[in-house]
Amino acid sequence: MGKETLIAFIQSNIPHFFVTNEALHVIADQFQEVEIARNDFFLKAGKVSNYMFLASGFMRAYTLDTNGDEVTTYFYPPNRMVFEVSSFFQHTISTENIQAVTDCKGYFITFEQLNRLFHNVPEFREFGRLMLVKEFVAYKQRTLAMINKSAEERYSELMTNNSEVFLHASLKHIASFLGITDTSLSRIRREYAKKGV
Amino acid sequence: MGKETLIAFIQSNIPHFFVTNEALHVIADQFQEVEIARNDFFLKAGKVSNYMFLASGFMRAYTLDTNGDEVTTYFYPPNRMVFEVSSFFQHTISTENIQAVTDCKGYFITFEQLNRLFHNVPEFREFGRLMLVKEFVAYKQRTLAMINKSAEERYSELMTNNSEVFLHASLKHIASFLGITDTSLSRIRREYAKKGV
DNA sequence: ACTATTTCTTGTCATTTGGCAAGTACCTTC
DNA sequence: GAAGGTACTTGCCAAATGACAAGAAATAGT
Numbered sequence: 001m002g003k004e005t006l007i008a009f010i011q012s013n014i015p016h017f018f019v020t021n022e023a024l025h026v027i028a029d030q031f032q033e034v035e036i037a038r039n040d041f042f043l044k045a046g047k048v049s050n051y052m053f054l055a056s057g058f059m060r061a062y063t064l065d066t067n068g069d070e071v072t073t074y075f076y077p078p079n080r081m082v083f084e085v086s087s088f089f090q091h092t093i094s095t096e097n098i099q100a101v102t103d104c105k106g107y108f109i110t111f112e113q114l115n116r117l118f119h120n121v122p123e124f125r126e127f128g129r130l131m132l133v134k135e136f137v138a139y140k141q142r143t144l145a146m147i148n149k150s151a152e153e154r155y156s157e158l159m160t161n162n163s164e165v166f167l168h169a170s171l172k173h174i175a176s177f178l179g180i181t182d183t184s185l186s187r188i189r190r191e192y193a194k195k196g197v
Numbered sequence: 198m199g200k201e202t203l204i205a206f207i208q209s210n211i212p213h214f215f216v217t218n219e220a221l222h223v224i225a226d227q228f229q230e231v232e233i234a235r236n237d238f239f240l241k242a243g244k245v246s247n248y249m250f251l252a253s254g255f256m257r258a259y260t261l262d263t264n265g266d267e268v269t270t271y272f273y274p275p276n277r278m279v280f281e282v283s284s285f286f287q288h289t290i291s292t293e294n295i296q297a298v299t300d301c302k303g304y305f306i307t308f309e310q311l312n313r314l315f316h317n318v319p320e321f322r323e324f325g326r327l328m329l330v331k332e333f334v335a336y337k338q339r340t341l342a343m344i345n346k347s348a349e350e351r352y353s354e355l356m357t358n359n360s361e362v363f364l365h366a367s368l369k370h371i372a373s374f375l376g377i378t379d380t381s382l383s384r385i386r387r388e389y390a391k392k393g394v
Numbered sequence: 395a396c397t398a399t400t401t402c403t404t405g406t407c408a409t410t411t412g413g414c415a416a417g418t419a420c421c422t423t424c
Numbered sequence: 425g426a427a428g429g430t431a432c433t434t435g436c437c438a439a440a441t442g443a444c445a446a447g448a449a450a451t452a453g454t
Binding site: 380 | 410411414
């Protein structure tokens, strides 16, 4: 019931291997549907992360800096796996929070279930590796894209490459994501609006 | 010969599984010894990354920013796997360089060889996943530790947590790693020396 | 609909960091 | 050991960003 997007996502992410429909359903059966209302949490600091396919909605990850202020570290658009690597794969308490920015729907699985699947459906291991690589690469690209750029350039890049963020997240969250204060972001937007005419 | 450190490293990174000595040697046999002299490259931008165990020496990864200036993105102490995720796992051309900061010795393997090993020695897959997770976590921790800190705080943390970097890398490389100019780093060190007395 | 709360903007001023240029010290290499 | 290069430091000034505080606008709760 409604796991079509999950199944399609898995299928399109197991390259070089043929997976039977039966295997796909064995996999999908392990995932449990979950709805997360706006501002509610998929992961709270202090808990251990699960592994979720975000079918619809928009999420953000954030942590507290040394001053106790929230810093948004990531935005998750739909059709992505959502998890905190460190906590999920090492079964450790998370320091990050993952929160629904809009109402979300997803399918999640625990570490134990995932490993059982890896054991029972060997082809599925490839999916696991791919997700890990994909997330790592995405994370790295984001940090590299930030290097030696002014706040305005970072803003500009986010606007062109991830404009959907602006449709969902608050400017405060976006500001901390860009590594600046909401005050500065506001000023940058003013300047940017002037130029863009 | 001399692959003992490699073998010991692999063995200590395949948790929950028993690997026979024979299997360990099948694995180690695929790795090829390599020596990289100071300032020479393990990976050059434009090439595809291999996967190397750094047995001795010290390396750094760097890329060019939009102004064409070198930005050090990572330092590798010995007893670590060295590779560029994106390039290695997706067989794509690297934009990063990985260079020996001191004379290095290591053992490397190609993507094809690694996959053949994963196929022939299934227990070894666990090692592959662990390395991916470890590197991802290390990378993330570094970026998170940098959040909302002044240049001086970042310097201070590097001093306390990774002081070995200062034994090998030049201040110019360290400055770009900290996201500042060598000029600023020099000033910070002066202030820091005063306080530390 | 009214109030309270949160979000966003704006002003003033201080601080951090960078750009540039010059100077010193060290290290190669022939 | 002289010459040239690289690494590091320092001074002066400019630019970017933050801190704080107040106001305007939007949103949520009752």
